[in-house]
Each structure stands twice: as structure tokens, then as C-alpha cells.
Amino acid sequence: MKTHIKVGLICAVMLLLLQSCGSTRLVSSWTAPGTAEQHFDKVLVVGLMGSKDRMLRENVEKIIVQHLRNKGINAGSAFEEYGPKTFEGKNETSAVKELRDKGYDGAITVALLDKKKERNYNPGGVGFYPMPYPYRFWGYYNHMYGRIYEPGYYTVTNSFMLEASLYDLKNDKLLYSAQTRSVNPASPQSLASEFSSKIFENMSKSRVIK
Secondary structure, eight states: OHHHHHHHHHHHHHHHHHHHSOEEEEEEEEEOTTOOSBOOSEEEEEEEOOGGGHHHHHHHHHHHHHHHHHTTOEEEEHHHHHOSSTTTTOOHHHHHHHHHHTTOOEEEEEEEEEEEEEEEEEOSSOSOOOOOOOOSHHHHHHHHHHHHHSOOEEEEEEEEEEEEEEEETTTTEEEEEEEEEEESOSSHHHHHHHHHHHHHHHHHHHTOBO
């Protein structure tokens, strides 16, 4: 009986470890018709997130800026250049003019569309597991005891949905947009890194940025 309980606890720990490993997948993407390997001289990266997600915003902007620079594109972070409240108190005309005066001809926005935290209770080992039917009394009793009396455990799932959009500031046009879903990222930096990698991988396949 103790063996069944120990096995159940080991399985629970393994499940928790697996759930603690973050995973990011691309949910959807869209590219404007006629968009092919756009050239930009300078791109501003703007994170659209609340104050509670400041670390995520800083990391997202920083990592995307580095991605762009690795591609030979000059880029800047809105947080570093304008602070946490980018363009506050400015209208569209003054904000766009300021960007163009600074040489920006492109912009990438990253919006936190959804963030959820769920706590779920997982019962012990009760469930159906295909196995040879135990014809002996003790074999059946021992097997079912472990499945029924294994202690349950809680798991916490954190999920984030992010959206990236690429704009041509010269023509005031949306060129590209994509959404990702991330589950249990290890940290804001890890989430930002996984998100950025997925977005730029998809941009490359879509031939959006040269």
C-alpha cells in the first residue's frame, strides 16, 4: 500500500515540474496583402501593459529591440525613451510627429490581451488505468487501496496572451499582427524571450521584415 502512495506522490511531483516549465505557442497571425520584406531604418518597440506587469514590459521591449538590432535594424525601447507612461498627454499628431522627427519609420506594439491564474485540485490516483484484472483478493485490494487513498494535490496554472503588431509609420499602415498563448513561464524574462522568438520566427516565414 505504501508503494502505491509513494508512486502517486512521485507522479504528482513530476506533473508539477512539467507544469512549471513554460510553453509558448503561436495562436494566430495576419500579414497585410502585398507586404514583402519591409525595410525600416528605425523601429520603436512599445509594450502596452499595466504597472503590475512592468517587468514583463521592460523585458519584452529590451529583447525585441535586440532581435531587431541583430537583423541590422536600429531600434529603441519606448520605456527607456519615454518612461512608463509613453505619449501621455499627447495627441496623435504630436506623438507621430515626434517619432518621425526622431527618425522612427516603424513601430512594434506588444499588448497583454489576457492574463489568468487558475488553481486546480487534482484528486489522488482514482481513475481508469488499463491493466490485467487482478483475480486474487489481495492483488485487487492492494491495487485499489493505493488509487483511492493517495493524497490529492493542487496545481497552479498561469497563462498569458500577448499580441504583437508591426506598423509602417511612413504610410500609417498595419503590416503584421500575431497572437501567442504562454503557459507557466518561468519568469517575465523567459516569457519575453519565448514570445519574441515565436514572433520573429513567424515574421521570417511570412517574409515581413527583411
